[in-house]
Amino acid sequence: xxxxxxxxxxxxxxxxxxxxxxxxxxxxxxxxxxxxxxxxxxxxxxxxxxxxxxxxxxxxxxxxxxxxxxxxxxxxxxxxxxxxxxxxxxxxxxxxxxxxxxxxxxxxxxxxxxxxxxxxxxxxxxxxxxxxxxxxxxxxxxxxxxxxxxxxxxxxxxxxxxxxxxxxxxxxxxxxxxxxxxxxxxxxxxxxxxxxxxxxxxxxxxxxx
Amino acid sequence: xxxxxxxxxxxxxxxxxxxxxxxxxxxxxxxxxxxxxxxxxxxxxxxxxxxxxxxxxxxxxxxxxxxxxxxxxxxxxxxxxxxxxxxxxxxxxxxxxxxxxxxxxxxxxxxxxxxxxxxxxxxxxxxxxxxxxxxxxxxxxxxxxxxxxxxxxxxxxxxxxxxxxxxxxxxxxxxxxxxxxxxxxxxxxxxxxxxxxxxxxxxxxxxxx
DNA sequence: GCTTGACCTGGCCACCTGGCCAAGTTAGGT
DNA sequence: ACCTAACTTGGCCAGGTGGCCAGGTCAAGC
Numbered sequence: 001x002x003x004x005x006x007x008x009x010x011x012x013x014x015x016x017x018x019x020x021x022x023x024x025x026x027x028x029x030x031x032x033x034x035x036x037x038x039x040x041x042x043x044x045x046x047x048x049x050x051x052x053x054x055x056x057x058x059x060x061x062x063x064x065x066x067x068x069x070x071x072x073x074x075x076x077x078x079x080x081x082x083x084x085x086x087x088x089x090x091x092x093x094x095x096x097x098x099x100x101x102x103x104x105x106x107x108x109x110x111x112x113x114x115x116x117x118x119x120x121x122x123x124x125x126x127x128x129x130x131x132x133x134x135x136x137x138x139x140x141x142x143x144x145x146x147x148x149x150x151x152x153x154x155x156x157x158x159x160x161x162x163x164x165x166x167x168x169x170x171x172x173x174x175x176x177x178x179x180x181x182x183x184x185x186x187x188x189x190x191x192x193x194x195x196x197x198x199x200x201x202x203x204x205x206x207x208x209x
Numbered sequence: 210x211x212x213x214x215x216x217x218x219x220x221x222x223x224x225x226x227x228x229x230x231x232x233x234x235x236x237x238x239x240x241x242x243x244x245x246x247x248x249x250x251x252x253x254x255x256x257x258x259x260x261x262x263x264x265x266x267x268x269x270x271x272x273x274x275x276x277x278x279x280x281x282x283x284x285x286x287x288x289x290x291x292x293x294x295x296x297x298x299x300x301x302x303x304x305x306x307x308x309x310x311x312x313x314x315x316x317x318x319x320x321x322x323x324x325x326x327x328x329x330x331x332x333x334x335x336x337x338x339x340x341x342x343x344x345x346x347x348x349x350x351x352x353x354x355x356x357x358x359x360x361x362x363x364x365x366x367x368x369x370x371x372x373x374x375x376x377x378x379x380x381x382x383x384x385x386x387x388x389x390x391x392x393x394x395x396x397x398x399x400x401x402x403x404x405x406x407x408x409x410x411x412x413x414x415x416x417x418x
Numbered sequence: 419g420c421t422t423g424a425c426c427t428g429g430c431c432a433c434c435t436g437g438c439c440a441a442g443t444t445a446g447g448t
Numbered sequence: 449a450c451c452t453a454a455c456t457t458g459g460c461c462a463g464g465t466g467g468c469c470a471g472g473t474c475a476a477g478c
Contacts, residue, residue: 013425035334041466053427056467114330120392121327125244137392172402176385183329183346193381200409222444222455250436262457265437
């Protein structure tokens with residue numbers, strides 16, 4: 001009779017790839033709970049319920065784990081927001097909705113932001129990983145731009161400086177508010193700031209000709 | 210005859226306080242050069258030209274060094290900018306000047322930003338240091354608000370939502386642009402973003418009644 | 419049944435970390 | 449000249465780090 005999942009370690013004979021995935025997830029959990037610095041190979045293996053030796057069977061080095069981690073998208077997924085926006089409503093309301101939804105995601109899991117920041121910084125120091133943060137950012141930017149574009153078509157509007165630049169402006173405010181909030185920890189202040197910027201950025205949204 | 214400053218270590222008999230200062234500066238240098246994680250007690254002492262033992266004579270623990278480091282203002286000093294702004298010019302020009310000057314400071318010493326970010330993150334994990342980032346931020350905010358207020362009086366203008374909130378809006382954009390730039394590394398994009406926000410924020414500056 | 423190759427593991431290694439301390443050196447008061 | 453208290457130092461420690469590997473286990477193909 002098979003026993004439940006959380007056994008000591010009943011030797012599972014998994015694919016190296018499957019283990020890599022498990023370790024990556026475990027690493028993310030440890031980093032969120034105890035910080036990036038605390039995510040030692042041993043701590044990660046313990047979290048995943050594996051012996052320490054398993055780590056270097058799956059990854060050639062710890063850097064490889066970092067790379068795998070940065071390849072998974074840790075960023076806030078804004079696409080979940082778009083069902084909530086109303087093409088008929090004024091742009092300012094929709095931008096506010098967008099910002100607020102983003103903010104809910106941040107406060108729901110602030111550690112994700114911290115980890116992403118630290119991981120980015122770490123990658124920039126390692127020559128082999130230097131390209132990854134830029135790639136991550138580009139992907140985030142493109143996803144945001146695609147969402148903005150989709151909305152623009154539904155609402156028959158356009159953005160004064162183009163969709164790509166609008167996405168950049170949105171992400172700038174959003175990550176600025178996040179950075180400051182990590183320092184001061186004042187939820188209301190962050191929300192107020194985002195509301196203000198919803199108003200300001202609405203000036204860049206205009207009806208399609 | 211006394212020899213020049215950079216000797217091996219000719220026993221200087223300094224005050225504990227003086228050494229603390231030297232170590233703090235050395236730590237900052239190491240952190241900028243090799244990252245916060247690389248700033249071990251040994252590396253810091255080597256940078257300062259002291260034996261390892263000196264560290265724990267000056268600081269009870271490494272945390273105490275972190276505290277001392279966060280107490281010194283690492284932030285960009287915006288006050289140097291204000292001579293360049295012209296009270297007679299339109300607000301948008303002055304905001305652009307402000308943002309650009311900030312940006313020059315950032316690109317001139319990007320590591321300072323990285324170190325500040327990492328140090329903030331580190332402090333948030335240590336219960337004894339948790340308060341410092343908030344304090345740092347408040348001080349930064351107040352300095353910015355004071356500068357904005359001074360300018361407002363010279364130019365006979367006021368800010369739609371008050372000086373304090375204007376300072377918050379400025380810092381949000383400025384730190385957002387910095388965060389993104391650390392990831393993508395595109396100078397021009399960052400400058401363009403800041404210019405756009407200079408225009409948007411100018412809408413919040415109006416003549417004094 | 420036996421071989422093969424992928425998977426798995428505990429134990430080991432060299433190195434580095436923050437912290438401590440006994441013994442030595444110095445400047446300054448008396 | 450002496451004493452005292454502050455300063456200085458090299459060496460040591462216990463614990464933790466990433467990485468490595470010899471040997472063991474297992475499922476599948478022949």
